[in-house]
Amino acid sequence: MRENPTVNPTLIAASNLINGEKRKAVKLPPPGLSFLGGGDRIRLPRAKTQREDSPTFNFIDDLSPIQPVKSAHGVQVFHSLSFASISSVFTSPQVSSQKESRFRYPCSGSSKLGSSAENLDQNNLYTGTSDYINLAVAREKCNTICSLNEANVDPPEQCTTRPNDVPQAAIQYDRDSPKHNTVAGCGVKTEVKLDNGEALVELAHVAHDGVEKRKVLFATEIELRDEHQSTQDEEEVAACDWENLISVDTNDLLVFDSSTDSEACKDQEEDFGDDDATLMSSLKPVDSVDPYFRNAVQYPQEGNDEHAIEEHGTDHTPQILSGTFQNQVLLSDEDHETEKETGNCISADCKVESQQQRGMRRRCLTFELAGGSKKNSTINSNLHPSVLLPSSRKCTADNKNLISLKPGSSSLSRALPSIGLHLNTLRTIPTDRMVTKGTPALGKRFISMSCSINPYPPVTVEQSAVEKSLDVVMDKHPTGKEVLNHDVSHDDASKAPEFDDSNNLTQRSPKKRKCKSESDGDGDACKRCNCKKSKCLKLYCECFAAGIYCVEPCACIGCLNKPIHEETVLATRKQIESRNPLAFAPKVIRASKPVQDMGEETNKTPASARHKRGCNCKKSNCLKKYCECFQGGVGCSPSCRCEGCRNTFGRKDGFDDAEHAKELTVSGEKQQSNLQEDQNDHQSPGGTLPITPSSEIFRPFVKPSLHSNGKPPRSSTLSIGYSTLQPLRKCEFPLQKTANHFNPPAEGDTPEILRDDASCNNGVKTISPNGKRVSPPHKALGLSSKSKGGRKLILKSIPSFPSLNGDETSEH
DNA sequence: GAGTTTGAAACT
């Protein structure tokens, strides 16, 4: 059944589709399958005849607005990907949720393939779902661990041309690639390198040529996208979106690759059809990735596919899931042995990262397994902080970063920096920790954490500046911005955590630890709690709140937030979530404006980043970290019930300058006077500053690092990550519905974000506990501001969210 | 490092 490897990938994919009966069975015409469209496109040409036979195809055809295209190699793929509507890409919240469910399984371990399969089915969105299932099965069957693929994509930042050409070239390479290596037992591993001028794409796959090709295509796409960004505004926007998607895709791809292990797997992969796999990966948000990663990870560790699957399946905590991105990515790398094989292709940097990632994975695993692999931790510790950076950047930074990540950064890191977790976890921090923390068990975090979305991403430069002023941590880092929390965190993390074992003891004093943690910037990464009475099972505990396990460095007493007590932790989390589903969601939601909007508002508000519930400060004037908004580096919003707000990042009343005036008119309250002052002083800088979506997207972000200072850092990366992270976010999606692509990850996805927005618009009603702030005026403001632009951001941001917003709104 | 302040989280 397999088709000649040399055959056009599209054809292969089509054939695969046809071939895989299982898939057919599994595959259901996803309702929303715009995604499929992409895949279909690719497939269509080839399989038409067969397809006709297949009810599934028919169904898809009906659904897919896209007309079948004749063979288009990479180009087609590219188009589909690039142009597919984001909304299409992002599934409805439901979908996301479903996906989550899938991923979650693992934790409990109760769920197994079947469950996962069910989920997959539900997810129909991806044509490849069935493939996934198949793969999972195959994996189970396959005891042999195939080398995991490590794919590094280095999108040439500079590279500006020939989007179309590249893909094709890539394909060719694949075919001809000398590197095409066969791994004993594991199937053929192919490495594809593309030299696009500067751009170099390296992909190592165990899988089928077609698959690899796809990957290559993706890489090329990514590059192209990058190019697009540089080139046109609108296009940039679109490109950004795509990039986000792509980044995700790439991640997925990576994951996918990893998934491919054994020959059997290969077969199935083939079934996947390259197209499917790639498409799925691309299409699928994080979710898809998770499973693979987990699988991959589990694989190596336990060597048992089933275990892996089970674990995967059961992640109960959505948060964890969300956070998995990074982990996932890392996991993908996990090749125990594979690395060696792949090593050729991968640069040293990549290797390093891979190691880190491994560490991450391990943690994740450990988390799931509870057993934790400590071994890995050691490796991680070794990693250089610089290595970590990429990942962190991803979270925060530009899409480019994500994409361009050094080989070292490896797609993995890119992929997920932050996704998120829900949690407040810190974007990178966790990773750092996770990675660095060698402490195996300790290091474990709720996985999701690894994704670490910072609840409080530093939105604007100002914020960063503020943070800097506030926190010294930044200073520590030489690089400053770029270093960001990530770097710092890494560094620190690497240092601290690594040392933790030794140092922890020394550091022990809670305060010091805090300092470090904070200083680390990652906050999360370094985060250490000092809980005395909560046993680290309440939200009081930062670690717990962040979805991570307490680590040695923590000075907590009677801590139950450890892998050993995984069950307890999970149970507690469930309880808390039952009370407040968003309890573990990132506190700071960044609704990055939709790219579209961005063009218009680029300079304006930092966006819609804001605290989920808003603060309730009475005495701190929102100028201290007591204020969660301030801590998170976001301005106060109407939902805040703070008094005397002077939040330098933006007062609740006056988001923007324009609003500023309104604010005055509005309820005004104490803030009015303050606002004026503040605005003049702060807002102008901060308010305007705030991250413009555009800026966010393109830029690496400013300072996620800043956040690092304080807790906020947690989110910081996330916030930054948006653009890049967005894809990642998908992971979160499940939890959160919103999908702003751009939004990244971290925060926003949660429905709350929408809510927030809604709250903002609506007036915090829904959200604000007190409802005081909800005052209608604000709403009015928000609306009015919209017109003016201030709040607009928020409103727009909502719509902008491709996935949810668009869909939801449309639906509504 | 100890103590105080602060505001979120949890409880009633």
Added chain:
DNA sequence: CAGTTTCAAACTC
């Protein structure tokens, strides 16, 4: 839902 208590971080000295 509002008020109170508990908690741990943030901050000050």
